[in-house]
Amino acid sequence: MLLIPCPWCGERDETEFRYGGQAHVARPLDPNATGDAAWAEYLFMRDNPKGWFRERWNHAAGCRRWFNMVRHTITHEIASVYKPGDPKPELPE
Amino acid sequence: MQRFSIVSLARNALTGHKDWPRYWRSPKPKAAYDAVIVGGGGHGLATAYYLAKEHGVRNVAVLEKGWLGGGNTGRNTTIVRSNYLWDESAHLYEHSLKLFEGLSQDLNYNVMPSQRGVLNLAHNLGDVREGIRRVNANRLNGVDAEWLTPAQVKAFCPIVSISPSMRYPVMGATLQRRAGVARHDAVAWGFARAADALGVDIIQNCEVMGFDIRQGRVHGLRTTQGEIATTKVGIVAAGHNSVLCDMAGVRLPIQSHPLQALVSEPIKPIHPCVVMSNAVHVYVSQSDKGELVMGAGIDSFNSYAQRGSFPVIEHQMAAVLELFPIFSRLRMMRTWGGIVDVCPDASPIIGRLPVEGLYLNGGWGTGGFKATPGSGHVFAHTIAQEAPHPLAAPFAFERFTSGALIDEHGAAAVAH
Numbered sequence: 001m002l003l004i005p006c007p008w009c010g011e012r013d014e015t016e017f018r019y020g021g022q023a024h025v026a027r028p029l030d031p032n033a034t035g036d037a038a039w040a041e042y043l044f045m046r047d048n049p050k051g052w053f054r055e056r057w058n059h060a061a062g063c064r065r066w067f068n069m070v071r072h073t074i075t076h077e078i079a080s081v082y083k084p085g086d087p088k089p090e091l092p093e
Numbered sequence: 094m095q096r097f098s099i100v101s102l103a104r105n106a107l108t109g110h111k112d113w114p115r116y117w118r119s120p121k122p123k124a125a126y127d128a129v130i131v132g133g134g135g136h137g138l139a140t141a142y143y144l145a146k147e148h149g150v151r152n153v154a155v156l157e158k159g160w161l162g163g164g165n166t167g168r169n170t171t172i173v174r175s176n177y178l179w180d181e182s183a184h185l186y187e188h189s190l191k192l193f194e195g196l197s198q199d200l201n202y203n204v205m206p207s208q209r210g211v212l213n214l215a216h217n218l219g220d221v222r223e224g225i226r227r228v229n230a231n232r233l234n235g236v237d238a239e240w241l242t243p244a245q246v247k248a249f250c251p252i253v254s255i256s257p258s259m260r261y262p263v264m265g266a267t268l269q270r271r272a273g274v275a276r277h278d279a280v281a282w283g284f285a286r287a288a289d290a291l292g293v294d295i296i297q298n299c300e301v302m303g304f305d306i307r308q309g310r311v312h313g314l315r316t317t318q319g320e321i322a323t324t325k326v327g328i329v330a331a332g333h334n335s336v337l338c339d340m341a342g343v344r345l346p347i348q349s350h351p352l353q354a355l356v357s358e359p360i361k362p363i364h365p366c367v368v369m370s371n372a373v374h375v376y377v378s379q380s381d382k383g384e385l386v387m388g389a390g391i392d393s394f395n396s397y398a399q400r401g402s403f404p405v406i407e408h409q410m411a412a413v414l415e416l417f418p419i420f421s422r423l424r425m426m427r428t429w430g431g432i433v434d435v436c437p438d439a440s441p442i443i444g445r446l447p448v449e450g451l452y453l454n455g456g457w458g459t460g461g462f463k464a465t466p467g468s469g470h471v472f473a474h475t476i477a478q479e480a481p482h483p484l485a486a487p488f489a490f491e492r493f494t495s496g497a498l499i500d501e502h503g504a505a506a507v508a509h
Contacts, residue, residue: 048335
């Protein structure tokens with residue numbers, strides 16, 4: 001089980017959290033000017049790396065706030081957590 | 094290939110069963126093939142088999158990073174059924190179920206099919222309505238389906254509790270009698286043996302490191318066993334499809350998750366069918382060895398580790414005890430995980446990718462085993478004819494741009 005360090009509440013069990021998938025997927029600024037391919041990219045296409053991944057989590061059974069986390073998808077090691085709006089951290093080597 | 098028969102069995106008995114030939118060769122890769130399948134699981138091997146058998150494309154290699162059937166083919170809970178709600182899915186999975194029904198004879202290899210029936214339990218009014226709707230949809234599509242009352246559920250599977258005092262009492266169930274289980278390893282081995290006999294090169298311990306793509310067309314691939322020239326590549330790598338497609342510069346709508354399963358200690362035959370429940374979320378059958386085979390949902394987060402978190406196991410054990418109080422003192426023997434590639438609409442992607450000559454058969458998510466022969470059959474057609482098989486056409490990669498999704502979330506008789 002993951003022990004997730006919520007940036008507001010500290011370390012809590014994985015069962016308190018909801019997963020939100022890839023972080024930093026921005027909605028197109030002008031939907032009316034966005035073609036089908038760009039919509040598909042925004043709605044469905046996602047990175048799925050075997051390695052470090054920036055992802056969103058929601059502390060659903062805690063403070064109910066969203067945050068971002070850098071986690072390794074093979075070892076499940078957590079490198080860092082950061083709040084929405086914080087600068088994107090570099091991925092560890 | 095030495096065919097299995099009563100005669101060959103008797104002949105080999107005389108020599109103490111020491112002279113049975115190997116099921117398949119272990120050739121070195123050739124410099125070039127007409128088609129290369131990346132991924133030696135059930136779907137990849139089935140694709141190679143049908144390419145050779147139905148389309149005469151025999152100069153084919155199957156590249157496998159590890160060993161045959163060592164991924165999700167050897168890790169699933171072996172359930173075979175076709176009671177999907179939407180037309181496209183019902184047709185595809187029914188095609189596969191029909192192939193399963195004749196597969197042992199076709200491959201000359203016993204894949205141990207057992208059409209013992211699959212129950213999908215309903216525990217609330219929403220489940221009941223969904224179940225009855227699905228039974229009607231299945232019948233319209235020529236898929237056998239019945240609605241059972243709680244008493245009929247009890248008669249069909251006496252060990253299920255239908256006590257009204259349960260927190261989530263059984264209010265009925267759908268039943269597909271032709272559904273059941275098959276031996277997962279045997280499906281991989283049977284396809285591998287039959288494909289090898291038709292001239293397919295099955296190359297294990299051969300990992301793909303990159304593609305040779307020029308002017309938007311695939312010309313070959315780089316592997317740990319050297320370079321291979323080919324103009325057609327079928328990617329059938331389950332959890333690793335995204336990794337391979339990333340090498341080809343193609344982004345997929347797929348996320349990889351662990352899906353866990355577990356088995357109990359072996360007990361005498363007691364469970365006559367397959368029981369699935371979305372609401373309390375577990376599925377249970379009993380293997381020929383006597384173990385209860387159980388599974389449920391994916392771990393929520395992306396992962397390439399073939400293991401998941403314990404709360405997922407704990408949750409499905411609670412569901413088992415709710416449905417089968419008789420198992421309360423049974424001990425669990427092993428748990429494991431496989432990496433499943435999940436699409437946003439919980440339906441697979443079968444078809445060509447934006448790189449010419451590159452084809453994908455993936456995104457099967459949590460339910461690929463049941464589709465093994467059908468998936469290989471329609472994918473082989475798609476590769477050989479360079480046009481989608483009619484049953485595969487709705488599952489094209491382009492559906493994510495057109496918006497014509499096949500949303501089996503909550504409609505596929507399983508909670509995703």
